[in-house]
Structures are given as structure tokens and as C-alpha cells.
Amino acid sequence: xxxSAATYVFLFISLFFEVFLLVVFLxxxxxxxxxxxxxxxxxxxxTVCIVVPCFNEARTLEATVHSLLALHYPGEKLEIAxxxxxxxxxxxxxxxxxxxxxxxxxxSKENGGKHTAMNLALxxxxxxxxxxxxxxSVVAPDALMQVVPIFNNPKIAAVTPGIHVRxxxxxxxxxxxxxxxxxxxNRFMLAAIGSVFITPGPFSFFRASVVRELGAWxxxxxxxxxxxxxxxxxxxxxxxxxxxxxxxxxxxxxxRGLFRQRVRWTYGWLRNAVxxxxxxxxxxxxxxxxxxxxxxxxxxxxxxxxxxxxxxNLGDTISHAILRYESGAGFPHVSFNAFYLPTSALWFLVWxxxxxxxxxxxxxxxxxTGKRLPPASTPLFLLxxxxxxxxxxxxxxxxATFKTGVRWR
Amino acid sequence: xxxxxxxxxxxxxxxxLIAFGITALIFATAFYVSNYFxxxxxxxxxxxEDSMSTDILSLETQxxxxxxxxxxxxxxxxxxxxxxxSLGSQLSYLEAQGSGNQQEVESLKSLYSVLExxxxxxxxxxxxxxxxxxxxxxxxxSNQGDCSDCEKQGYALTSLSETYPQLRVYSFDYxxxxxxxxxxxxxxxxxxxLPALVINGKVYYGFKSVDxxxxxLPQLSTLQKSATxxxxxxxxx
Numbered sequence: 001x002x003x004s005a006a007t008y009v010f011l012f013i014s015l016f017f018e019v020f021l022l023v024v025f026l027x028x029x030x031x032x033x034x035x036x037x038x039x040x041x042x043x044x045x046x047t048v049c050i051v052v053p054c055f056n057e058a059r060t061l062e063a064t065v066h067s068l069l070a071l072h073y074p075g076e077k078l079e080i081a082x083x084x085x086x087x088x089x090x091x092x093x094x095x096x097x098x099x100x101x102x103x104x105x106x107x108s109k110e111n112g113g114k115h116t117a118m119n120l121a122l123x124x125x126x127x128x129x130x131x132x133x134x135x136x137s138v139v140a141p142d143a144l145m146q147v148v149p150i151f152n153n154p155k156i157a158a159v160t161p162g163i164h165v166r167x168x169x170x171x172x173x174x175x176x177x178x179x180x181x182x183x184x185x186n187r188f189m190l191a192a193i194g195s196v197f198i199t200p201g202p203f204s205f206f207r208a209s210v211v212r213e214l215g216a217w218x219x220x221x222x223x224x225x226x227x228x229x230x231x232x233x234x235x236x237x238x239x240x241x242x243x244x245x246x247x248x249x250x251x252x253x254x255x256r257g258l259f260r261q262r263v264r265w266t267y268g269w270l271r272n273a274v275x276x277x278x279x280x281x282x283x284x285x286x287x288x289x290x291x292x293x294x295x296x297x298x299x300x301x302x303x304x305x306x307x308x309x310x311x312x313n314l315g316d317t318i319s320h321a322i323l324r325y326e327s328g329a330g331f332p333h334v335s336f337n338a339f340y341l342p343t344s345a346l347w348f349l350v351w352x353x354x355x356x357x358x359x360x361x362x363x364x365x366x367x368x369t370g371k372r373l374p375p376a377s378t379p380l381f382l383l384x385x386x387x388x389x390x391x392x393x394x395x396x397x398x399x400a401t402f403k404t405g406v407r408w409r
Numbered sequence: 410x411x412x413x414x415x416x417x418x419x420x421x422x423x424x425x426l427i428a429f430g431i432t433a434l435i436f437a438t439a440f441y442v443s444n445y446f447x448x449x450x451x452x453x454x455x456x457x458e459d460s461m462s463t464d465i466l467s468l469e470t471q472x473x474x475x476x477x478x479x480x481x482x483x484x485x486x487x488x489x490x491x492x493x494x495s496l497g498s499q500l501s502y503l504e505a506q507g508s509g510n511q512q513e514v515e516s517l518k519s520l521y522s523v524l525e526x527x528x529x530x531x532x533x534x535x536x537x538x539x540x541x542x543x544x545x546x547x548x549x550x551s552n553q554g555d556c557s558d559c560e561k562q563g564y565a566l567t568s569l570s571e572t573y574p575q576l577r578v579y580s581f582d583y584x585x586x587x588x589x590x591x592x593x594x595x596x597x598x599x600x601x602x603l604p605a606l607v608i609n610g611k612v613y614y615g616f617k618s619v620d621x622x623x624x625x626l627p628q629l630s631t632l633q634k635s636a637t638x639x640x641x642x643x644x645x646x
Contacts, residue, residue: 012432019435020428027424291425320560327561328619329568339453339499343446344506348439 007309010302011349017295018356021189025363028192042074045148049079049127049208053117057135058090060250065098067138072145080104081121086111091135114201115217115224122208122216131205132225136250138166139203146245147205157210157237158229159245160187160196161203162368166248171380172258175388176251178361178381181374184243185364191241195288197296199229199239203247210237220275223268230276233288243367259392266300266396273297274400300393307390354382450503451510454517457496458524465527493528494570496521497580504552519587525579526589532577544573544628547607548580549599558616562604565619573632 050068054061061082068080080103082095098104107120122130129151133139143161150159162184165177190196199206204225211217211228214235220227232239252258273280273293280297282289324330361374361381375381398404500521503514532543548566550559566578581590583603597607606613608625623629 008436012436015435016428016432019431020424023424023428023431323561324564327565327568327616329564339450340502343443345436345439345443348442349436352435352439 003309006305007346008349010298010305011346011353013295013298014302015349015353015356017291017299018353018360020291021186022356022359022363024189024192025185045074045077046128046151047077047079047126048073048129048131048144048148048205049081049121049125050131050133050144051118051121052080052082052133052135053085053114054082054087054091054095054135055085055111056087056089056091058087058094060136061091061094062097063138064133064135065095065104067141068133069098069101069103070141071139071143072141073148075103078103078144079125079127081125082106083117083120084108085113085117113219113222113224115219118217118224122211125208128208129205130208130211131203132201133203133247134201134249137163137202138248140246140248143203143245143247146242147203150240150242151205151207153238153240155238156207156240157232157235158196158199158204158206158239160191160199160239160241161245161247162187162241162243163200163202164246164248164368165251167250168377170253171377172255173251173253174375174377175381175385176258178375178378179385180251181361181364181368182357183364184368185360187241188243188364188367190292191239193287193292194238195233195286195292196239196241197229197233197288197293198226199232201225202249203245206232210235221268221271222264223272226268226272227275230272230279233285234276234279246368255388258388259395262389262392263395263399266392267399269296270300270396270400271403300397303386303390303393304397307387307394310387357382447503447506448510450499451513451517454496454499454503457492457499458517458520461492461496461524462520465524465531468531469527491570491574493525494567494578497525498567518582519585522581522585522587522590525581526593529577529579542628542631544576544626544632545608546576546578546622546626547593547597548578549583549594549603549605549607550580551583551601551603553584556603559604562606562616565617565622568619569622569629573629575632576629 052061052064052068057064065080065082071078080098080101082098082104084092084095084107086109092106092108095106099106105124107124109116109120118130118132129148131144131147139161147159147161150156163180164184165173165180168174168177187196187198206228210232214228214231217224217228229239252261273296276293279285279289280293285293358374358378361378362372365374366372500514500518504511504518529545529547532545535541536543546566546569548562550556550562552559563580566580570576570578581593583594583599583601583605597610597612599605599607599612600614602614604614604616606617606622608622613625617625
């Protein structure tokens with residue numbers, strides 16, 4: 001009875017949040033909010049520093065830097081700071097190859113984590129905007145020109161991009177491709193309601209003056225990009241999203257890699273949520289405090305709860321099958337009878353939730369690519385991904401509870 | 410393509426209300442549709458029971474007029490065992506769902522038990538007068554959590570019904586407050602040590618596997634085996 005009530009409560013909350021974002025999306029399309037990316041003259045463009053923090057990125061660094069060098073942006077206004085954070089492979093050697101380009105500066109330091117790499121670059125630059133590009137990502141040539149004009153709005157302290165999966169070599173990456181479309185929608189809508197709480201590593205930009213005011217980057221449970229976003233929100237600044245600033249990022253190709261990455265993300269989120277718990281449910285932070293942060297926390301609990309419930313039902317089915325076997329009845333006769341089609345309210349609500357997620361993926365595709373159709377691998381994502389997510393949710397909750405910490409690699 | 414936008418993060422209560430209203434509407438629709446289908450199922454079962462009731466009444470009437478009818482005519486009009494087990498299975502499903510009008514389900518179950526008893530009595534009379542040899546099993550179960558082997562017993566009987574379509578398995582909820590059923594229980598002297606099977610007038614307590622029943626009821630071998638499965642189930646829990 002309690003389990004059943006909890007199921008409906010969690011379903012209501014998750015469905016409400018999905019509907020809420022969709023309503024905001026539709027309201028926006030109806031009201032046609034004015035574009036804030038007015039064209040700017042080259043002479044008026046701000047100086048920009050793009051930091052590439054690297055720790056053993058020899059395999060991917062070259063492509064990342066090449067994509068940065070191909071950016072359509074005046075060379076005299078662009079700095080590319082490659083920070084070798086104590087790599088033990090050929091990262092530094094590869095980085096040095098680019099030093100001949102006037103835009104590139106290479107720094108080498110002892111390993112200290114991403115936040116120390118960002119702060120080193122911040123200390124060595126006079127640029128007005130500072131951005132980050134993880135060394136496993138590549139950007140589209142016009143990406144920076146899509147981002148920069150948004151800073152014309154003085155209230156905006158940071159801009160996040162539209163992140164896409166770089167390669168889809170296997171089923172896992174295809175499913176992540178769909179997930180990233182959903183993230184494009186979420187990031188865009190969260191920006192629309194002033195509630196972005198993550199400035200992801202691939203190609204997020206910050207007003208350098210604001211970052212300095214806020215005390216630069218800090219160690220934050222291996223999720224510094226989340227902590228910085230929360231600090232920006234706390235200070236009352238806005239974080240925008242520019243889905244047309246396209247960045248492609250490498251995604252884990254193995255379950256183990258994906259698991260490790262997501263445990264880190266979720267662990268970091270939970271620990272940061274504890275650190276910034278005063279924002280939860282706090283009306284002072286508007287939509288972020290009242291709905292976005294609480295729902296993000298609840299979604300972790302809901303994911304685990306639904307997973308355990310499915311496991312329970314599976315166990316129940318297995319125990320019935322064992323009983324059947326013990327009775328000597330053999331295998332059941334399979335036949336179709338419409339009478340036994342599942343028609344419980346829960347069943348319909350699960351389908352409604354799936355339909356809603358599908359709608360959000362379509363909206364994500366529209367926002368990110370201009371195409372309304374979801375990726376072809378969407379059915380795979382809907383079928384299997386929800387069974388993978390709880391695995392890292394459980395691991396992350398365990399680690400966050402016992403404060404075990406997580407590693408990048 | 411969408412425009413990049415940042416609105417202020419201030420609350421817009423109207424958006425919250427609209428989202429809440431739509432979510433509530435989705436929930437209400439889900440419950441309404443589910444309830445509609447559950448009621449439809451109850452109606453289906455009720456219709457089947459009505460039809461079965463009419464068949465039994467007709468058979469009884471035919472039986473009374475036996476002198477004017479041949480046994481063959483009557484035997485052709487008996488209710489198929491698969492109909493009984495199918496109806497029982499549908500009732501079990503409705504009961505297990507736990508949704509909808511459980512009072513209505515209870516009432517359908519009571520009527521089903523009475524129909525089973527009437528069919529059982531009629532078949533006994535038919536067997537005597539027309540020299541038929543129908544094979545019966547009376548199965549008493551409880552679903553009040555005091556019968557750990559009842560589910561297993563249900564599977565074994567379902568399997569037998571599927572293997573031998575002519576086998577008549579009458580399953581009864583021991584705790585059902587129906588006069589005719591309680592009379593049957595006292596006539597057969599069935600204790601509440603469930604599951605209990607009444608085979609050829611003898612009561613067997615405890616779980617009996619498919620093999621056990623086949624040994625107890627050698628007449629089963631005289632029944633024709635099913636080539637393909639019927640959809641009958643009688644898993645009473």
C-alpha cells in the first residue's frame with residue numbers, strides 16, 4: 001500500500017516536471033521571445049580565453065585544439081590556454097606542437113584537478129570571457145560566435161552550449177546520443193526559467209570578472225562545473241544557454257566507463273546539493289530553488305525507487321515460476337486473451353511518462369538540430385537506459401552517504 | 410532553430426498551475442480509463458455467468474424432460490469444462506488486480522461458485538442416467554494468506570485442465586460465505602487444512618502434484634489429451 005502510494009507520488013512529481021518544462025517550451029514558442037544574439041561588429045567583440053585542462057589526454061587533445069584553432073574569431077582576441085595538469089602520457093608534448101600559433105599558450109603544472117587548471121589560466125589572462133573545453137571535445141567553427149553576443153546582456157554571467165555525442169560506435173553511445181538530445185532540451189528550458197545549475201566542461205563560457213568576484217573555481221567533489229553554476233546563481237547572476245553553439249564530446253563506449261562517469265556526476269551533484277542545501281525549496285532563488293533543485297534531488301530517489309520496485313516485481317514473477325515448476329505444471333501455455341491486457345492506472349501513467357519523454361526528446365532535437373524527429377535509437381534509449389541509470393544512482397548515493405569520494409578516471 | 414534566451418528566474422505561478430492542471434488531468438484520465446476497462450471486465454464476467462446460468466437452467470429443464478430427449482442431445486449442451494476454468498481464471502485475475510469494485514467481484518465469485526455446484530450436481534445426475542463417466546476434481550483453496558501451497562496447487566490443476574480438456578475442475582474459495590458452498594463443504598466433510606481436493610468422494614489434504622493426481626485419478630488416462638493448449642487456467646491463490 002505504501003509502496004503503491006509512493007509510486008504514484010513519484011510518478012506525479014516526475015510527470016509534473018516534464019509537463020512544466022513542456023509548458024514553458026510551448027509558452028516560449030507562442031510568445032516568440034526576442035533573440036538576444038544580435039549581430040556584433042568585429043571591433044566590438046570581447047577578448048576570449050579558452051582553457052583546455054588536460055590530464056593524460058594525448059589521444060584526443062590534437063583534434064580538440066585543431067577545432068579551437070578553426071574557430072571563426074579574430075585571432076588577436078582569442079587565447080587558447082592548454083593546461084597540462086601533471087599528465088604522465090604525451091599530452092604536454094602534443095600541446096607544445098601548437099605553441100607556434102600565437103593564440104596558443106601552454107602551461108604545465110603538478111596534478112591538482114580541473115579547478116586548479118582553470119584558476120591557473122584565469123591568473124594568466126586578461127580576457128573578458130573565459131571558457132573551458134574538455135580535451136575530449138571538438139567545437140563547430142561558428143560556436144564561439146554564437147556564444148559571445150549573448151554576453152551583451154550584462155546580467156548574464158555564463159553561457160552553456162548545445163552538447164552532442166561525437167561518435168556513435170556502439171549501442172551504448174547511441175543511447176547516450178538520445179540522452180544528450182534530452183539534455184539539450186533540459187538545458188535550454190532551464191536557462192529559459194533562469195535555473196541552470198551546471199555549466200558543463202565542454203565549451204561553457206564565463207564573464208571573467210564575475211568568476212574573479214566569486215573567488216575563482218574551487219574543489220567541489222569532482223564536479224566543479226556544477227559548483228560554479230550554483231555559486232553564480234547564488235550571487236544573483238543569470239546563466240544562458242546557446243544550443244546553436246555546437247560542441248561534440250566523446251562519450252564512454254563501455255558500460256564500466258559510463259558507470260564511472262555517471263557515478264562521478266551524480267555523486268558530485270548530491271554532495272554539492274548538500275553544500276548548497278539552503279537553496280532547496282527557497283523561494284528567493286525562484287524556479288531554481290522552488291522546483292528545479294528539489295525535483296533533481298527527488299529524481300535520484302525516484303529512479304532508485306522505481307528500479308527496486310521493478311526488481312521486486314521481477315523477483316515475484318520468478319518465485320511464481322519456481323512454484324509452477326515445483327508443482328510439476330511445466331511451462332505455461334501462451335495464448336492471447338484481451339481480457340488480460342494490462343489496464344491499470346499505473347500502466348497508463350507509465351505510458352504517459354514515456355510519451356512525455358519522447359516529446360521532450362523531439363523538442364531537444366528541434367532545439368539542437370532544427371529537426372523534429374527524434375534520433376533513430378530512441379526506442380533503445382526508452383527500453384534500456386532507464387534500467388542502467390539506477391545502477392549509478394545507487395552507487396552515487398552510497399558513496400555520497402559515506403563520503404567515499406570519486407575519481408575522474 | 411530556437412533563439413537563445415534567458416528569462417529572469419522569477420516564478421510564474423500561472424505556468425505552475427497550468428502544469429499542475431495538465432498533470433492532474435493525465436492522472437484523472439488514467440484512473441478513469443483504467444476504471445472503465447475494469448468495469449468492462451466485470452460486465453464481461455457477469456454476461457458469461459448469465460449465459461452459463463441460462464445454460465444450466467436449460468440443461469436442468471432438458472434433464473427433467475429426459476424421457477423426450479436422448480442423452481446425446483443433453484450431453485451436447487453441457488457447459489464445456491474450459492468455459493468453467495476460463496471464467497474462474499478471469500475472476501481470479503479481477504480479484505488479484507485488487508482494483509475496481511471488489512464487492513462486485515465478490516458477488517460474481519459467489520455466483521460462480523453456485524454455478525459450479527449446480528454444474529457438478531447436474532453432471533453427476535447425467536453420469537448416472539446416461540451412463541457417462543465424467544471426471545471431476547473439487548478443489549478448495551483459501552486466499553487469505555493461510556494456505557502457502559494453494560498457488561502451487563492451482564498451477565498443477567491448471568496444467569491438468571490444459572492437458573485433459575474433458576476434466577472438470579471445480580475450484581472453491583473455502584472462506585466464501587455462500588450457503589450452497591458451505592453445505593457442499595460439510596457434505597464432503599472438508600476441513601480447513603488447505604489446499605484440499607475431493608476426488609471420487611475422498612478428501613486429500615496438502616499439495617498434490619500433477620503426478621500425484623494422475624496416480625489418484627486413474628480415469629484421467631481414459632480422457633482424450635489436448636493436442637494444443639486451451640486457454641484455461643484455474644490458479645486460485
